[in-house]
Amino acid sequence: EVQVVESGGDLVQPGGSLRLSCAASGFSISSYNMNWVRQAPGKGLEWVSFITSRSSTINYADSVKGRFTISRDNVKNSLYLQMNSLRDEDTAVYYCARQLAVAGYYYYVMDVWGQGTTVTVSS
Amino acid sequence: QSALTQPRSVSGSPGQSVTISCTGTSSDVGGYNYVSWYQHHPGKAPKLMLYDVSKRPSGVPDRFSGSKSDNTASLTISGLQAEDEADYHCCSYAGSYNPYVFGTGTRVTVL
Numbered sequence: 760e761v762q763v764v765e766s767g768g769d770l771v772q773p774g775g776s777l778r779l780s781c782a783a784s785g786f787s788i789s790s791y792n793m794n795w796v797r798q799a800p801g802k803g804l805e806w807v808s809f810i811t812s813r814s815s816t817i818n819y820a821d822s823v824k825g826r827f828t829i830s831r832d833n834v835k836n837s838l839y840l841q842m843n844s845l846r847d848e849d850t851a852v853y854y855c856a857r858q859l860a861v862a863g864y865y866y867y868v869m870d871v872w873g874q875g876t877t878v879t880v881s882s
Numbered sequence: 883q884s885a886l887t888q889p890r891s892v893s894g895s896p897g898q899s900v901t902i903s904c905t906g907t908s909s910d911v912g913g914y915n916y917v918s919w920y921q922h923h924p925g926k927a928p929k930l931m932l933y934d935v936s937k938r939p940s941g942v943p944d945r946f947s948g949s950k951s952d953n954t955a956s957l958t959i960s961g962l963q964a965e966d967e968a969d970y971h972c973c974s975y976a977g978s979y980n981p982y983v984f985g986t987g988t989r990v991t992v993l
Contacts, residue, residue, distance in 0.1 A: 803885055804971050806982035867916040867975035868933040
């Protein structure tokens with residue numbers, strides 16, 4: 760079964776750091792671009808970061824730029840998000856999501872999502 | 883990049899049709915035919931329902947359809963069923979710098 764499972768969410772104080780992980784199974788992430796998306800309580804989804812299959816291109820939302828770092832380990836079939844200088848407004852469920860790709864063509868859509876991991880930033 | 887605008891909630895009786903709008907700008911919805919829709923039951927993984935405005939992934943019932951006009955995309959659920967009760971999020975490609983912008987989300991209630 761194709762799936763991704765996020766982990767690493769926790770309660771952290773403002774200014775603190777956290778590292779999220781996303782373990783993929785049923786497919787090799789080396790063939791896919793990957794994303795992190797979050798949903799704050801009572802809000803809609805918000806795209807956070809994107810990384811291409813070989814890490815050649817990385818993008819961040821302005822709201823996290825300079826504080827978050829996305830990375831991947833294709834050997835471990837895993838995606839990561841290092842979050843530093845955390846703020847109250849970073850409180851959210853964080854989702855790992857795969858970009859749809861068929862026969863080498865990348866669609867602008869995310870087709871496989873995990874159930875998310877909860878990050879709470881509070882003193 | 884501002885979130886796309888969706889109605890907070892829509893409702894309908896079983897068998898009826900409901901339509902959810904998703905309004906953006908010429909920099910996102912209006913600029914590309916790359917609008918997608920996700921169904922999200924709380925606590926579960928979001929599920930892709932439509933992409934490229936109106937394409938359905940394998941396994942998604944044809945009761946779900948999509949369209950777009952100018953800066954507004956729409957999702958229509960025909961023949962509403964109890965299991966369709968969920969949150970629905972639209973998403974549009976918005977360029978290589980900030981590639982994805984999501985909607986504010988719509989709660990669909992089956993009466």
